[in-house]
Amino acid sequence: AALRHPAGGGGLVWHAQLLEPNSTIEVGADGSIKPRRALLPVRASDFFASLVRLADGRWLFSGVLNGWPGLTLLELRSITVLSKSLMGPDKIHRVWKAESSTEPPSMPDTPQLSVRATLRSAPWSAEGYSQEVRGNVWWFFAQRDAGVKSGLGPIFAHGEDIIEQSAASPEPPAQAVRVHLFSHRYARAKKETAKDRLTYHSAVLIEWNHSRFTTVVELATLNGVGGRNGKSNWYHDKMEAQPALYRHMPPHMIVPFKGEFAEIRCSDVPSTSLDEFKQYIAKYTGSGSGFRFIDPHFTHSGPVRLSHRSQPDIARYLLNYMGRDRRYTEKVRNCQAFAADFFAFTAGKKGIEVHQPR
Structure with a gap:
């Protein structure tokens, strides 16, 4: 002990x-x-x-x-x-x-x-989710069997292990080619409050050179998925008793969420392009039970302008980002700040701002 x-x-x-x-x-x-x-x-x-x-x-x-x-x-x-x-x-x-x-x-x-x-x-x-592996970043390789001949199937990795897992495929590491910054409000079963109408979640969608799937990258509260039964808005099986994401999470990550700390989540999703991802968002856009998104906006898109832009490279950038500051604050260190930072970094652009309600 x-x-x-x-x-x-x-x-x-x-x-x-x-x-x-x-x-x-x-x-x-x-x-x-x-x-x-x-x-x-x-x-x-x-x-x-x-x-x-x-x-x-x-x-x-x-x-x-x-x-x-x-x-x-x-x-x-x-x-x-x-x-x-x-x-x-x-x-x-x-x-x-x-x-x-x-x-x-x-x-x-x-x-x-x-x-x-x-x-x-x-x-x-x-510093991380386990004694052996540092870094409050996780990646759900949910599409690992989508066209890859390794037979590995979906894999969940966190911290430094992400880099090892991202290189585990017998094929060359995927290269990020385009990024898209988007924002939305959360659909709720009850009527939105004034604060709800002003609160937008922001994330970045990565397109890869293999065009087999895309990846949603977001910053949110620490343990927010493990502490909520593995429910993720990016997968159709969110409302199942045991979503695939939850089944693949290690037991040591099944703990209550900590609102004052942050983590970065990377979710490989079946959408192969921005247009397909927009169709997924549209399917779950609306008010009331069964919906997930309200007022989605895709505000910025651009090619990735990094010389080193492989999946392991992206994972290293994210680990470095979280290693500098693990706080989560509603006003400053939040999903919107990260999404703007990450898009600006990968797309090589300045003055990036997320969608703001009018």
């Missing part, structure tokens, strides 16, 4: 809700806690039974937290309670701290409004 979770800070932080035996929070009709919830509920008895103490004094949660395959071997940092106050607002205070508490962690003896455990992933989680 100590080798898989070395000492040190910087890892992703998680908050779990510790539930009393009679709690009904996130509990199903059969009395069991609903799995894979954003709140990360867990019975207190199960939580403390899964704690192990390492030789260096740290306490690790060794179970699988709330059924999320990627949430295991987490270092317990603190236990916080929300207490009812007779006068004034309810009080929040920590009853156990990893740095200073001498007693083993335990559930408070007296009833509380809520009890929360703060846990931390290993330090390497600040």
Whole structure:
């Protein structure tokens, strides 16, 4: 355990809700806690039974937290309670701290409004999805068997492994030939809010020299696909119980999304050209249930003007981009900023702006 979770800070932080035996929070009709919830509920008895103490004094949660395959071997940092106050607002205070508490962690003896455990992933989680591979970029080679005689079939890769997988085909690496910047609003089952009408997602479509498929490249919140059952707007099977993307994702990437951090996603899609991709977008454009896009705009197109423009080259550029800054912010470090940067870089153009509502 100590080798898989070395000492040190910087890892992703998680908050779990510790539930009393009679709690009904996130509990199903059969009395069991609903799995894979954003709140990360867990019975207190199960939580403390899964704690192990390492030789260096740290306490690790060794179970699988709330059924999320990627949430295991987490270092317990603190236990916080929300207490009812007779006068004034309810009080929040920590009853156990990893740095200073001498007693083993335990559930408070007296009833509380809520009890929360703060846990931390290993330090390497600040740099990638696994201990062995760095880089918060992933690529779903969903069309790997589309005309390629390798017989490999679809493959999911992340971090530095993308470069190895992109070169795994017996054919020469694909070369990027054209790029297209597009934007859209998200279709929602309920009525759009004022903010929804002003919020556009932007991405870049890459056309390759083999013309067998294209690739959607986008920046979004970290773990946003693994944390939402593998649902992707770029594939017809999005609403299936187990989309192909989800089936191919490694278990360690099935964790809740982290809105303050970013990742770059590359999705090979069946469309062989921009026109075919526009037809796909049109199929799912509309308001209400079953639709995905509203008001799509393809604002920029151009040839790729890079000397080194193979699929491994593109992957390296994206890894370098994410390696400089892993933040995600709604106003600055977002999908639109990345799409404009990536298109400008690959097409060799200046002053690129994404679509803005009027």
